[in-house]
Amino acid sequence: MSQTNADWAARARAVMPGGVSHELRYRAPYPAYFTRAQGAEKWDADGKRYIDFKLGAASQLLGHAHPEIVEAVARQMGQMPYTGDCHPLEVEWAEWLCRLFPSAERVRFTGSGTEATMLALRLGRAHSGRDKVLRIDGHFHGWHDMLLKGAKPGANTAPSLGVPQVVSDLTVVAPPSVEAIAQILADDPQIGTVFVEASGANYGSVPLPEGFLEAIRALTADTGHVLIFDEVITGLRWSPGGRQARDNVVPDLTTLAKVVTGGLPGGAVVGRSDIMELLSPAQTRDGLSPPVSHKGTFNAAPMVAAGAVKAMEILSTGGVQAHADAMAARLRDGFNATFKRHGVTALAYGDSSTCHLFFGGTSIDGLDAAAIRRTPPALVNALRDGLLERGVDFMSFTSCVTGLPHTPALIDEAVDLFDDAISALIRDGVLT
Numbered sequence: 001m002s003q004t005n006a007d008w009a010a011r012a013r014a015v016m017p018g019g020v021s022h023e024l025r026y027r028a029p030y031p032a033y034f035t036r037a038q039g040a041e042k043w044d045a046d047g048k049r050y051i052d053f054k055l056g057a058a059s060q061l062l063g064h065a066h067p068e069i070v071e072a073v074a075r076q077m078g079q080m081p082y083t084g085d086c087h088p089l090e091v092e093w094a095e096w097l098c099r100l101f102p103s104a105e106r107v108r109f110t111g112s113g114t115e116a117t118m119l120a121l122r123l124g125r126a127h128s129g130r131d132k133v134l135r136i137d138g139h140f141h142g143w144h145d146m147l148l149k150g151a152k153p154g155a156n157t158a159p160s161l162g163v164p165q166v167v168s169d170l171t172v173v174a175p176p177s178v179e180a181i182a183q184i185l186a187d188d189p190q191i192g193t194v195f196v197e198a199s200g201a202n203y204g205s206v207p208l209p210e211g212f213l214e215a216i217r218a219l220t221a222d223t224g225h226v227l228i229f230d231e232v233i234t235g236l237r238w239s240p241g242g243r244q245a246r247d248n249v250v251p252d253l254t255t256l257a258k259v260v261t262g263g264l265p266g267g268a269v270v271g272r273s274d275i276m277e278l279l280s281p282a283q284t285r286d287g288l289s290p291p292v293s294h295k296g297t298f299n300a301a302p303m304v305a306a307g308a309v310k311a312m313e314i315l316s317t318g319g320v321q322a323h324a325d326a327m328a329a330r331l332r333d334g335f336n337a338t339f340k341r342h343g344v345t346a347l348a349y350g351d352s353s354t355c356h357l358f359f360g361g362t363s364i365d366g367l368d369a370a371a372i373r374r375t376p377p378a379l380v381n382a383l384r385d386g387l388l389e390r391g392v393d394f395m396s397f398t399s400c401v402t403g404l405p406h407t408p409a410l411i412d413e414a415v416d417l418f419d420d421a422i423s424a425l426i427r428d429g430v431l432t
Contacts, residue, residue: 005045008033024396032388037064039405042393050393051414053331053355053400058203058233059258061324061353062311063405069262069307076306084297089305096312097260097270100241102250103229106276109268109300113232113257114142116267119294120253121146121193124226126292127275128192134172134184134225135194138201138369141230141255147195149173153206153369176200176208178215185223193226196251198243203233205356205399206369213249220252226275232257232267237324237401238352240316262311264304320404324353327402327411331355334415338422344431350399357398359431372398382430386421 003011009030012019020026032044040063042052055061062069080087094107110116125131135141138153145163150173152159158168172191174181185191196216200208213229220227229251231242236259239246244254253271260268269276277283278292285291298304314320332355335348346359358364359375380397387394392414394400402411425431 003033003045005030005033008045039063039065040403040407040410041405048391050388050391051410051417052393053402053414054393054395055401055403056263057258058237058395058401059261059263061237061259061320061403062263062314063403066314066404068310068314072306072310073264073303076303080302082298082301082303087300087302087305089302089309090300092309093300093305093312096309096316097256097268100245100312100316101231101235101254101256101270102241102244102248103252103254103272104270105273107268107270108276108279108294109266109296110257110294111266111296111298112142113255113267114144115296116232116255116257116269117141117147117195117228117230118144120228120255120269120271121195122294123253123269123271123275123278123292124193124228126278128224128226130190130192132170132172132188132191133193133195134174134181134191136176136196136201137173138206139195139197139230140202141195141197147171153201153373176206176212178212178219181216182219185219185225191225193228194220195228195230198229198231198234199238199351199354201369203399203401204351204354205372206367207351207364213243213247217249217251226253227251228253228255230255234352235260236311236315237321239321240318259311259315260308261304262307262309264307266298266301266304266308321353323404324402324406327406327408328353328355330408330411331400331402331414334411335418338415338419341419342422342426344422344426353402355400355402379425379430382425382428383421386424387418390417390421392417392421 009019018026025031034042034044036043040052041049043049097107098104110119121133135147135150137150140151141147145167148158148160148163149168149171156173174184200206229244231254235242235256244250252275253269255269257267279290279294281290283291332348332350339346347362348355348357349364350356384397
């Protein structure tokens with residue numbers, strides 16, 4: 001007899017904290033357990049089908065089980081899954097990144113996006129000789145201790161127990177204001193590194209002010225601070241060379257993961273050769289060789305590299321991104337038409353292949369994370385439950401992404417289901 005979602009949840013609670021392996025996968029009374037995914041659709045253990053706008057936490061720009069990625073990984077699995085040695089595919093992958101990303105003069109692979117931001121910060125500190133880092137309020141750079149403070153908008157603390165205060169004290173949280181940041185950098189000579197999520201907070205749900213990236217680049221170039229763009233989401237999604245290529249703003253270092261790995265587990269740091277060469281065992285500084293230590297058992301694992309190289313080939317033309325952007329625009333237009341039809345004060349907005357929802361206004365001018373967080377919990381839960389019940393899965397209550405396998409027919413189907421969910425919320429008095 002096949003196992004249902006409820007059966008798997010009962011088993012999971014007996015062996016995993018909360019029954020989940022990622023805190024955002026938790027859902028009461030239990031989450032769906034997915035058993036199959038293809039393109040932009042997936043099916044859970046109960047046999048229910050969903051249109052997927054989560055796409056592997058934005059990693060599957062090419063869609064689930066893209067045949068060319070599957071073939072490349074399967075071939076590599078049969079040839080050489082993993083040996084812990086150098087291999088040709090990691091060289092090919094690094095060459096692709098150097099061709100595509102303007103900041104990429106050298107590449108070092110990591111095991112995840114979180115590992116990439118950890119390593120980039122270590123490099124920033126080593127190059128600048130200063131321990132403190134400035135990060136933007138509400139931006140997300142992984143779950144590690146060093147950049148966790150400020151991840152929760154409006155809170156000048158780490159949103160977790162177990163993070164030592166002495167570690168948090170090395171992180172300075174700033175608003176997305178170049179003027180304010182300039183003053184902070186001038187007042188605190190211990191800051192050597194500046195971290196920015198290139199999309200704006202939470203993959204663009206809180207957009208950066210117009211011209212912010214260009215201005216922060218000019219400022220840090222003048223002051224000598226190491227500027228790091230977190231392009232874990234935007235890299236290869238906003239364009240084949242990320243947001244930096246699209247907008248012609250080149251940081252000193254860039255952190256990458258998700259799409260850049262072909263949707264497989266892994267990440268990378270790319271950047272200026274003089275900073276990146278601190279990782280070279282051929283270099284010696286202060287008696288250390290390499291000056292900056294970095295290891296990682298599964299860095300550029302052959303199976304991941306095989307999928308990533310194939311993804312680079314497909315994504316390098318920009319055609320996939322153009323399609324995904326068009327489908328996101330169609331989705332946003334459909335949602336906004338729904339709001340207008342029902343007289344709901346809300347807005348669907350977003351850059352590139354993203355869609356975000358803001359309830360309580362019809363403009364994102366001056367929008368900040370606090371405004372988004374003021375959405376009533378009853379509405380958050382009811383819309384999330386209503387969409388899942390109808391077979392539409394977002395990345396979060398307010399956000400979703402599109403990809404290659406989203407077709408106009410799937411988008412229109414999702415808009416119809418969204419309209420039905422909004423109608424139900426109005427009928428039940430949850431949304432007015």
